[in-house]
Amino acid sequence: MDIKWLEDFLSLTQTRNFSRSAQERNVTQSALSRRIRALEAWVGADLVDRSTYPLVLTPAGKLFSSSATDAMRLLNDARSLLRIESKDENMLSISAGHTLSLNFLPKWLGAIEARHGQLRTRVLPANVHDSVLSLVEGNCDLLLCYYHSDLPIELDPARFEFINLGGEIVMPVSIPKRSGFAAFPLPGNRLAPTSHLAYTAGSFFARVVERIVARVDQPCFLSNTYESDLAELLKTMALSGLGLAWLPESCIKRELNEGKLVAAGGEQWNMTMEIRLFRALDNRKPALQRLWDMLKQP
Structure with a gap:
């Protein structure tokens, strides 16, 4: 059981609204919903009655809310004490x-x-x-x-x-073909979308890629073939020739210098952070x- 699930649930008991709690917890609404479902699976009972608006707690939810509040208070008190001592x-x-x-x-x-x-x-x-x-x-x-x-x-x-x-440039890269050009170039085409090694939805770099694609005045055709939160893992997949990935330049500096990876698009597909x-x-x-x-x- 992840302590964040308790924090999500206690937020929900206050707002009685998934959207508002998602904003409060700085996560997507779908991610919050998944975490509440995971907590319910761990508890072994439905905690939230989703058939009403605003939502209400089930009897099990009301009982668990009291226990969760006490548990978080004890954990926070212990953490504060340990911080002082250590x-x-x-x-x-x-x-x-x-x-x-x-x-x-x-x-x-x-x-x-x-x-x-x-x-x-x-x-x-x-x-x-x-x-x-x-x-x-x-x-x-x-x-x-x-x-x-x-x-x-x-x-x-x-x-x-x-x-x-x-600063740091985030750029799309791919293994090269024999010609030296990217094996998985942008923008792809409708009939043959470019294989895309994507960041998991809701992650920071997923939002970066979304912003890049949205601001380029050109259709982009991608097929997500793999997803991960970790840039280093997507880099490994890109080096294996499984698609293009948007990666921070510091992560791929050596591979670019050695020609193992090349830019998969022009500078309009980059973002400087x-x-x-x-x-x-x-x-x-x-x-x-x-x-x-x-x-x-x-």
Whole structure:
């Protein structure tokens, strides 16, 4: 049982509306519905009466709501106590997406340490939603994430600040043919759609690809043949010749240089993302302040 299921359910008990709870939990409505179904399967009973509007809890749901509230209170109290007892003022915890954790963060930390000495860091790889939530709830000191004005990270500027660490191009790639051109080119055609190694619906990079395709003034014909949340896994599938995939350039730099992957379309199919580092303004950890002051220096 995933603790997020309890948080989803308790949100639903307050809003009595799947759409509003989905917005509150920053997930799609279909994802929220799947998680509530999973919780019901774990409990072994229907918790929500979906035949009414606004929805109501079943008798089992009312009983479970009380238990879930108590369980979350006890868990949060224990977490708060453990944070106080195990707090290390010299350790910086960084929550970051899987791609940034693998391809950007190690080199960035290495460059920082080469200039200013060793840092004690703990890296917490997670999806975008969980990374943002980790910062908001005080579970990490820093949030490293991609940012684009079309896909903003909604953090209150009165509570959080950021530094721009650079940029990253997300581009479609494919193995090459003998001619050197992409084996799976864009935009494809109606009779023979291009095999597409896609990101799972609702994931951050899935939204990136949706925005790219929507803004290109040209029909695009794709056939999703494989889906995953992980860019590294889609890269492996692309290298196996199973289709094209939109991937961050840092993830495929070596493969592009070696000619194992090539661009599957022109620059109109690319999107340049910012790489941002966020912190909470009320986090007074000395090690964090020293790092932030250093990063803000010209």
